[in-house]
Amino acid sequence: MTTDPADNRPSARFFALIPCAGQGSRAGISASGLAKQYQPVAGKALVLHTLAAFAAVGRIARTLVVVAPGDVFFDTMANKSFQVAACGGASRADSARGGLQALRQAGAEPQDWVLVHDAARCLITAEQIDQLIDACQHDRVGGLLAHKLPDTLKTEEAGRVSGTLDRTGKWLAQTPQMFRIGLLAQALEAAGSGVTDESGAIEALGLAPMLVAGSAQNFKVTYPEDFALADAILSSRDGTSATRGPLVPSIFNDAKAQVS
Secondary structure, eight states, rough: OOOOOOOOOOTTTTTEEEEEOOGGGGTTOOGGTGGGGSEEEEEEHHHHHHHHHHHHHHTTTEEEEEOOOOOOTTTTOOSSSEEOOEEEEEEEHHHHHHHHHHHHTTTTTSSSSEEETTOOOTOOOHHHHHHHHHTTTSSSSSSEEEEESSSSSEETTTEEEEEEEOOTTEEEEEEEEEEEEHHHHHHHHHHHHOSSHHHHHHHTTTTOOOOEEOOTTOOOOSHHHHHHHHHHHHHHTTSSSTTTTTTHHHHHHHHHHOOO
């Protein structure tokens, strides 16, 4: 059944879906046996910073974390503000599809909104989530947080520059990405496992998601050096670094320079 993207019933609720089944191979830490999203940053697991931001948004009816089958990281955690579903797949799209199905089984309706967010974007804030909801809740399609490309963009061939691309009108896609549950399920089913974000699946249906200006600090922790930057920013919000003791001023200055 095709979902009408123009369905703007006022009773629609907001759900959060956090795919958390990846292993983070680009982070260079897979040998530790602990997936990237569970590595400590500023005193606690990276994903717990992510989940704390969504817990602070009162409009979110339920947050669902999608983990790989056999993942027991959250099993002993008491008083969780989120639910966990072990339906993660081999790709992000597979995990998102499984999560949408789990939300529907738990009572979510096709016209309800879902905000899909990368577990490794641990610098997201409740204010940014609210900003996205405010911008998209009456939109026909939905949208995503994004950051206008600030740097010159190069193409590469055999380790050398092969061209320079015009950065005009180019944005770096971020998350959350917010769409109707029914519409997104339809889009992901049609797009298959190769799609790298929810917006791409929606675009493949011929729809144009809204771009909502995000923050350079809402980056995805991907490479080893990203952990130190994320730690510095998160620690600066609290005033201390639980992982390394008092925050070193030079580290903080370097972090500010990279995200300004």
